[in-house]
Amino acid sequence: MTTRRSIIRAGLLGSAILTGAVSYAPMAMAQEVVKIGLILPMTGPFASTGRQIEAAAKLYMAQNGATVAGKKIELIVKDDTGTPDVTRRLAQELLVNEKVSVLGGFGLTPLAMSTVPLATQAKVPMVVMAAATSMITEASPFVTRTSFTLPQAASVMADWASKNGVKKVVTLVSDYAPGHDAEKWFADTFTAAGGKVEASIRAPLQNPDFAAFLQRVKEAQPDALYVFVPSGVGATVMKQFVERGLDKSGIKLIGTGDVTDDDIINGYGDAAIGAITAHHYSAAHPSAKNKAFVEAFKKASNMRPNFMGVAGYDGMHLIYEALKKTGGTTDGTKLMDAMKGTAWESPRGPVSIDPETREIVLNMYVRKVEKVDGELYNVEFSTFEGVKDPAKKKK
Amino acid sequence: MRMSSREVSSSEIKTTQPALTPQAFLLAKTKWRWPEVAFWLVAFSLIWLMPNRHLLLNEIAILGLFALSIDLILGFAGIISLGHAAFFGLGAYAAGLMAKHGIGEPVVGLLVAGGIAGIAGFFSSFLILRGSDLTRLMITLGVALIFHEIANRMAWLTGGADGLLGIIIPPILGQFEFDFRGATAYTYSLVVLFLLFLLARRIIHSPFGLSLKALKDNRLRAGTIGIASARRIVAIYTLAAAYAGIAGGLLTQTTAFVSLEVLDFARSADALLVLVIGGSGYLYGGPIGAIFFKIMKDGLSALTPAYWLFWMGFALVVLVLVGRDRITGFADRLFAPVVALFGRKAR
Numbered sequence: 001m002t003t004r005r006s007i008i009r010a011g012l013l014g015s016a017i018l019t020g021a022v023s024y025a026p027m028a029m030a031q032e033v034v035k036i037g038l039i040l041p042m043t044g045p046f047a048s049t050g051r052q053i054e055a056a057a058k059l060y061m062a063q064n065g066a067t068v069a070g071k072k073i074e075l076i077v078k079d080d081t082g083t084p085d086v087t088r089r090l091a092q093e094l095l096v097n098e099k100v101s102v103l104g105g106f107g108l109t110p111l112a113m114s115t116v117p118l119a120t121q122a123k124v125p126m127v128v129m130a131a132a133t134s135m136i137t138e139a140s141p142f143v144t145r146t147s148f149t150l151p152q153a154a155s156v157m158a159d160w161a162s163k164n165g166v167k168k169v170v171t172l173v174s175d176y177a178p179g180h181d182a183e184k185w186f187a188d189t190f191t192a193a194g195g196k197v198e199a200s201i202r203a204p205l206q207n208p209d210f211a212a213f214l215q216r217v218k219e220a221q222p223d224a225l226y227v228f229v230p231s232g233v234g235a236t237v238m239k240q241f242v243e244r245g246l247d248k249s250g251i252k253l254i255g256t257g258d259v260t261d262d263d264i265i266n267g268y269g270d271a272a273i274g275a276i277t278a279h280h281y282s283a284a285h286p287s288a289k290n291k292a293f294v295e296a297f298k299k300a301s302n303m304r305p306n307f308m309g310v311a312g313y314d315g316m317h318l319i320y321e322a323l324k325k326t327g328g329t330t331d332g333t334k335l336m337d338a339m340k341g342t343a344w345e346s347p348r349g350p351v352s353i354d355p356e357t358r359e360i361v362l363n364m365y366v367r368k369v370e371k372v373d374g375e376l377y378n379v380e381f382s383t384f385e386g387v388k389d390p391a392k393k394k395k
Numbered sequence: 396m397r398m399s400s401r402e403v404s405s406s407e408i409k410t411t412q413p414a415l416t417p418q419a420f421l422l423a424k425t426k427w428r429w430p431e432v433a434f435w436l437v438a439f440s441l442i443w444l445m446p447n448r449h450l451l452l453n454e455i456a457i458l459g460l461f462a463l464s465i466d467l468i469l470g471f472a473g474i475i476s477l478g479h480a481a482f483f484g485l486g487a488y489a490a491g492l493m494a495k496h497g498i499g500e501p502v503v504g505l506l507v508a509g510g511i512a513g514i515a516g517f518f519s520s521f522l523i524l525r526g527s528d529l530t531r532l533m534i535t536l537g538v539a540l541i542f543h544e545i546a547n548r549m550a551w552l553t554g555g556a557d558g559l560l561g562i563i564i565p566p567i568l569g570q571f572e573f574d575f576r577g578a579t580a581y582t583y584s585l586v587v588l589f590l591l592f593l594l595a596r597r598i599i600h601s602p603f604g605l606s607l608k609a610l611k612d613n614r615l616r617a618g619t620i621g622i623a624s625a626r627r628i629v630a631i632y633t634l635a636a637a638y639a640g641i642a643g644g645l646l647t648q649t650t651a652f653v654s655l656e657v658l659d660f661a662r663s664a665d666a667l668l669v670l671v672i673g674g675s676g677y678l679y680g681g682p683i684g685a686i687f688f689k690i691m692k693d694g695l696s697a698l699t700p701a702y703w704l705f706w707m708g709f710a711l712v713v714l715v716l717v718g719r720d721r722i723t724g725f726a727d728r729l730f731a732p733v734v735a736l737f738g739r740k741a742r
Contacts, residue, residue, distance in 0.1 A: 040700075050701075079703065083659075092575070113558060113560055113652075117651065176557055
């Protein structure tokens with residue numbers, strides 16, 4: 001009687017596993033520890049985001065010690081595989097079981113948005129270190145951000161382009177909220193300055209192949225192609241841009257710095273040289289602080305830090321500073337208040353947290369991809385200081 | 396392998412219990428065995444025993460239900476599908492959209508989610524009536540990809556790649572509020588899983604269920620003895636789609652969030668993997684596989700957040716190589732003393 005036997009086996013096995021799982025519950029925590037939960041995509045297509053931020057956060061702790069205001073800091077890293085319901089579950093478990101005082105990380109907008117209601121409900125600060133859609137910080141008074149917002153980068157890019165002889169532009173963005181942000185804020189700023197957006201192309205986020213879109217761009221013959229795609233996809237765009245001969249037909253490639261991500265730009269090959277982007281961080285940023293940061297980061301993790309890495313580093317700094325201000329109190333509201341208005345010198349230059357919007361205020365740089373000592377870098381040549389999120393300035 | 400073991404067991408019956416009529420034999424199969432009872436008792440007792448793992452348990456229950464829905468078509472009708480997430484996602488979005496637009500009552504939401512997924516299952520079932528397994532794989536995969544792209548394109552309705560925001564789920568039946576620790580969520584999902592399991596159990600032991608098994612073993616032969624195979628496949632596929640839709644609805648309601656990932660290929664593949672781990676064709680494969688899969692995933696990813704996929708793959712390869720028969724056999728030996736205590740041998 002196969003069925004009967006297997007049912008019995010199954011029942012036994014199931015009960016065994018379930019009872020075994022009882023002992024699997026995590027242990028209770030000690031008193032003088034402040035736990036920080038980092039939820040990041042460590043596997044899957046956005047793994048590089050997670051690895052950068054984890055490496056940066058660990059580097060910050062190694063450099064600044066694991067004790068702040070008499071409390072020991074414990075960092076708990078969780079992999080959400082880039083799936084929002086997992087992010088939410090992990091956040092909930094970190095809050096309930098580990099009793100974390102601060103949540104950090106969040107690689108993509110949907111991942112952050114799925115967790116925002118929990119932060120509000122539990123009154124725990126949530127430090128967004130990657131996701132760049134403007135609306136995230138508006139969704140809850142317990143959200144702050146140490147990366148950047150796309151409107152910041154996009155408006156600066158448009159500003160620069162309109163002042164530097166670019167009149168006709170085609171925009172090409174990934175079809176999701178950050179892409180829409182990048183498209184809208186570029187177009188708004190650019191048309192306000194007298195430029196013309198010939199066509200706005202949206203490419204699907206999943207399995208992107210840009211060949212057909214780039215053909216359309218070629219036919220439109222604009223002065224420049226403005227691109228926003230998530231970090232990592234940029235390589236495909238650049239390669240196909242050159243393959244289709246767009247570089248030779250006099251079309252400039254401009255975009256937000258996601259396209260020329262420091263972490264991977266070296267693999268792009270010479271196709272990337274000459275691309276102009278606006279962003280808040282380049283590993284080639286000429287400051288002593290950045291040189292030391294890049295050096296230490298490379299040593300610790302064998303990667304070149306990118307804008308995600310620096311945001312993770314600054315995120316940890318913000319949490320440390322807030323704990324110092326509250327004297328180690330982990331009350332969420334007090335921590336949030338302490339974070340507001342904090343200003344510091346980051347490897348990317350001076351940054352601060354806008355006390356009203358909890359959004360980061362930073363310098364935006366216009367950079368050009370060049371070869372430095374045989375490696376490709378984004379070399380900064382123009383600075384826009386103290387850029388606030390334009391999406392929030394309007395209100 | 397399955398065929399041969401079945402032949403052996405039927406000959407066993409003839410020799411050891413000659414008095415058993417076919418009716419009595421079939422009736423005996425529908426009886427509850429104590430390990431089954433134990434399984435559900437343990438599952439329900441975890442509501443009190445493991446209060447701080449409710450969220451994971453909730454995910455296990457939902458994945459178990461989803462895998463159960465695939466088991467219905469794979470294990471009982473022999474239809475292999477790589478696109479079952481289409482119905483899961485449809486149910487998830489149906490429940491999410493209802494909650495967003497005011498009709499948030501979870502039980503009603505679940506019924507509608509199941510209904511809509513069932514309707515979609517009914518219409519797409521006609522596509523899988525013909526063709527071989529490979530054709531079915533491609534068709535089901537294609538249907539799922541179409542659903543995924545539709546959800547992506549209809550961003551005004553589904554929120555596109557950002558996910559559907561602003562879902563507020565009111566208390567179940569106006570009584571039980573979803574709490575922060577997930578106790579309500581787990582209890583709710585488990586009760587739904589249990590009820591649907593009872594229904595599935597009833598169905599597979601009915602004449603309809605038996606005719607499905609005949610279909611699975613040999614469709615041509617089943618046809619010659621008068622079983623209308625097409626109608627039965629349509630029926631079970633519709634039912635399985637409704638189950639998947641309800642599982643999707645549960646996920647939406649217990650997490651108050653839906654995004655495109657509910658329609659992902661990975662979700663269909665995961666559920667098939669769960670069935671490979673748990674075994675198909677006896678209904679418990681889904682729930683048990685889900686327990687294994689989720690605990691392994693959760694445990695490994697807690698140990699090495701960056702490299703757990705490697706260990707997960709490694710464990711799965713070992714599992715398939717060693718064979719689940721031997722693993723359950725191991726459990727048999729392990730529990731032999733307990734079984735003896737109950738005065739009934741396991742076999």
